[in-house]
Amino acid sequence: MSKRPRSSKSSFSKWFPVAFSVLLLTIAASLIGYFIGLHQAQDDLISERRQSQKLIEQIRELAAIDESNLTSVRSKDNTNEKEIRRLKKELEDLLKRERMHEEVKPQHEYAPAPPPPPEKRSLRPAGSEAKLVIIMDDVSYAHDVKAIQSTGLPLVMSFLPPSSRHPDSALLAKQQHMYMVHLPLEAMAFDEVEPNTLTVESTEDEIEKRLSILKQLYPHAHYMNNHTGSKFTSDSEAMDRLIRVMQKEGLQFVDSRTIATTKGREAAAKYGMRYLVRDVFLDDKDGVENVKKQIKEAVEKAKRYGTAIAIGHPRVDTIEALKESKDLLKEVHLVSIDQI
Structure with missing residues (x-):
């Protein structure tokens, strides 16, 4: 008695559950990955925000230090300015005295x-x-x-x-x-x-x-x-x-x-x-x-x-x-x- 070939319907029925399962697993893995990635991204975003906030606080602290230094520098500049003006005045007075004692030509x-x-x-x-x-x-x-x-x-x-x-x-x-x-x-x-x-x-x-x-x-x-x-x-x-x-x-x-x-x-x-x-x-x-x-x-x-x-x-x-x-x-x- 001769053997009959398997029908395509029989093959499809056999492999369809497996393929469907693989597809589901793939979709599930993707979804899981997505949500894991989303969560990781959110964590990264939160971490970046925290780092940004920390950086902002550091900038503020530096700005406060710079402002303090600037005030100090300004104070030093004012002191230097006064000293320069004093020396300039002394020089002018000295030159004036020198001119006063010059021979009148x-x-x-x-x-x-x-x-x-x-x-x-x-x-x-x-x-x-x-x-x-x-x-x-x-x-x-x-x-x-x-x-x-x-x-x-x-x-x-x-x-x-x-x-x-x-x-x-x-x-x-x-x-x-x-x-x-x-x-x-x-x-x-x-x-x-x-x-x-x-x-x-x-x-x-x-x-x-x-x-x-x-x-x-x-x-x-x-x-x-x-x-x-x-x-x-x-x-x-x-x-x-x-x-x-x-x-x-x-x-x-x-x-x-x-x-x-x-x-x-x-x-x-x-x-x-x-x-x-x-x-x-x-x-x-x-x-x-x-x-x-x-x-x-x-x-x-x-x-x-x-x-x-x-x-x-x-x-x-x-x-x-x-x-x-x-x-x-x-x-x-x-x-x-x-x-x-």
Whole structure:
């Protein structure tokens, strides 16, 4: 008897339970894995959150430490700042004292062009008194005043207007019976520009305001001579404005004659004012003997023409030369600027 082949239905029935069981096991394993993974993920997430929270707390602690350190640093910075300011102030004071004791160099007064020959003047009438005015320019500090007074001579002090470098010049002037103002005017070239220097561009209104302030600072000053000014005094229009304002303010200009082409004489003549002008510079060269030669020249001019104006500075050489020239100076009458 021949064997019959197994039917496909019989095979399917045999393997279906096994396959189904494997599928169930697979699904179950997957689900179990999923839930285990989910739980693990949740645990990991919780752990990460805890770590994050811990990190945040650490950051906060560090921030608090940094803030404390920052406060400390700021405190140190403030201390350092104060120390720096103190040292800076000491340095400024030291430099100021050094500048105060520096020799006053008159060369900043002179323009490159030499002064012209003096104009013809009438000779002093026989028997009349020879008068000499000696103006001391650039007076700015108490030691300048003291040095000038140490000569025992009636010298005329011309004070620079107050500035941050010499703030007390007006107060020092008020202690003097007679004084002048050393008016800063624009030069061809400056060593150091004084604050509020009048320039050739200064309007009449600006000049008037400046002179008004100076009159308040120096209430007894009726004479002003120029500090530098080679550019200003050689400009006809600028000098016209200045002399016009000075006439209105009751002020007299004394020309330091720092340039050959000064227009001071023309401006003074236009407004019917006297023209007072420097005859001799005493200390254009260093050295006591050089200053003494200039003093002698000033005395000779005063004796020849009846009056003369000399300009010097409170320098060591100049002060010494004046002291050593007292006998020579007895040949003339030393007077104030308002006495010629």
